[in-house]
Amino acid sequence: MSTLPDIRLHEGELNIMELLWSNKVLAAKDISKIIKEYVGWEKNTTYTVIKRLIDKGAVKREDPGFLCRAAISKRSVQNIETKALLNKLYNGSLSTFLTEYLKNQDLSRAEIMELERILGEQRL
Numbered sequence: 001m002s003t004l005p006d007i008r009l010h011e012g013e014l015n016i017m018e019l020l021w022s023n024k025v026l027a028a029k030d031i032s033k034i035i036k037e038y039v040g041w042e043k044n045t046t047y048t049v050i051k052r053l054i055d056k057g058a059v060k061r062e063d064p065g066f067l068c069r070a071a072i073s074k075r076s077v078q079n080i081e082t083k084a085l086l087n088k089l090y091n092g093s094l095s096t097f098l099t100e101y102l103k104n105q106d107l108s109r110a111e112i113m114e115l116e117r118i119l120g121e122q123r124l
Contacts, residue, residue: 007058007072007080012049015039017058017077020070028066 009017015038019031026034032046041049050068053059060071083092090097107115 007056007077008084009053009056009058009077009081012039012041013053013056013058014077016046016049016053016068017070017072017074020059020068021074025062025067025069028068031068 015035016031019026019034028047028050031050032041032043035041035046036043050059054061054068058070058072058077060069061067062069086092086094086097090100
């Protein structure tokens with residue numbers, strides 16, 4: 001799976017990627033049918049978004065059958081989007097985000113222990 005740092009995906013593209021991450025390989029016609037049912041897009045719209053994903057390097061096309069496969073992992077996209085969000089809203093500061101976020105949460109003892117365990121692993 002590719003880890004190109006510049007692949008940013010919008011919500012519509014993420015709908016298609018979620019299908020591919022769940023199913024591994026799908027024909028474009030099947031993606032179109034599923035997206036029509038759940039999102040309401042027409043075939044041309046879905047194919048346009050698939051083409052955009054191919055152009056970005058997020059999807060690989062295989063022939064015959066216009067089969068589509070994710071070329072970037074969900075975890076990679078999550079990391080890219082999280083970094084972008086931190087940069088946009090918190091000047092890239094994870095500690096500022098965590099401080100602000102956790103101040104407003106009612107954490108259980110189990111959640112606090114899990115956070116402490118994660119931080120302990122980071123110290124190693």
